[in-house]
Amino acid sequence: MHPDRGILYIATGPKYVRQAIVSAEKASEVTELPIAIVSDQDVDHPIFDYIIKDHNPKHSYIDKARNISKSPFDKTLFLDTDAYVLSDIMELFELLDEFELAAAVDPNEVVLRYSGERHFDNVPESVPEYNTGVIVYRNNERVNNLMQNWVSYCTTANPNDQIGFRKALYESDVRITALSPVYNTLINWPVQVTGEVKIIHGVGGSISDSSEVEKVADRVNKKTGVRILYSLRHGHVVYPTSKYGTIITRKYSSIMRYTFDRIYTPFVHRPIYLLNKRVQNVCDNGILNTIKKELM
Template structure:
């Protein structure tokens, strides 16, 4: 793994609420990753001592659009290898292995659980090309990555002028567009490193990063990581996380499928004979 001094985490937030969220997220990060350096870009006064750097955001840059601030400051990360986190994240475990990806890739992100393709389409990109969630980004510092961020910001500002989506303009569609037309080596993170628990999903192994707002994120982390087997999660009506355990032993399922296939291909008589042979073998 690279020297930890070259690895770090950044938050880019505006407004009191998001700054407070970032502080809580950073506390959870430090709990499991005490040697990771954290920098916050913000327009607020931050008192938490879990940040190694606090860099002020000029209000004229984002002009009341927090996504513009994010896109403007990503390239200003003080680290060679950077993990960007949205403020509404909660770190459940050691996540330093993420930086190993940057030994082979330029950027990494997880597939988006919510895609904007219906309301916000991008021309000349096939539907089969995925939309990534831009709330958790891993990237290395390089001229190519900096050029990518500049392109992303330009595309986002272009669509701000178009006013494509009322009241809120997501940054995921332009992120997808910028990636599609770039030459970056992009790795896809598994859902365990960007678990959008507020929407139905599937995870396998331990969830490392929760992404979403909830009044008790520590409880969500405990519930979703009650075991690390295959499981489906969804949010209940009262804000409590529901877990559906996936059936682990597939032996009976496979036997039933073989039985049905044998009936179709061989008929009852030959299937019965083969079944007897299997039984007596055991």
């Protein structure tokens, strides 16, 4: 018999295992749910109650689709390794009394509409793209069949797991519902939220411990009314009901993006990123192997 409910991470490669540990530690601060990880690495950390081996990793998006059915739980909350639980999320499991799967609609649909050639894979354009970084689902035959179809669509012409997930959902008889964006709030994309954000997602490798998650969470939830979370990396600011408002906001957006791209990124962000990457390479591979790799 499976444990009733729990959290699952899928992490192929040492970088993603480190991210999963930080995310799991944060989750354990606000919930007592058991936590499982599927990985190709030899994971030995007490934060994980279940460690499941992936013996054939692809080190790509498909690893998520391949391994998500390995959950040891009857009801699973799957989290990307750069998703962080900020407060109580037990209501998600109650959804599974009425539905079999739930995920948030990706508000930007970037993969569907802007990555390479636009294609809808014989699925109506009106069908949304769901973000696969936070999924809550039951462990049953219909959901497992959906996941198997997801794998097959990820290995054909689809460039990203979310395109395959969209097609698999459309063809499935699984009872699905959409999560509120506060349960999957994308940090590095422009989004609108109202209310307390419960799960942030997309922070990437910039978080090294749970205290840094708290800093981001404080900024996100400083106000709980209607608000827009804006990223300089993506998107433009538009004032649709005013010509002059649009000009002002567009200029402001352009100036801020120029500052980010030409000043902050090359002189602050990238040096810090490269230093952290080099330190991690030394930790993973040793000093000599790291030097050899850089000299090749």
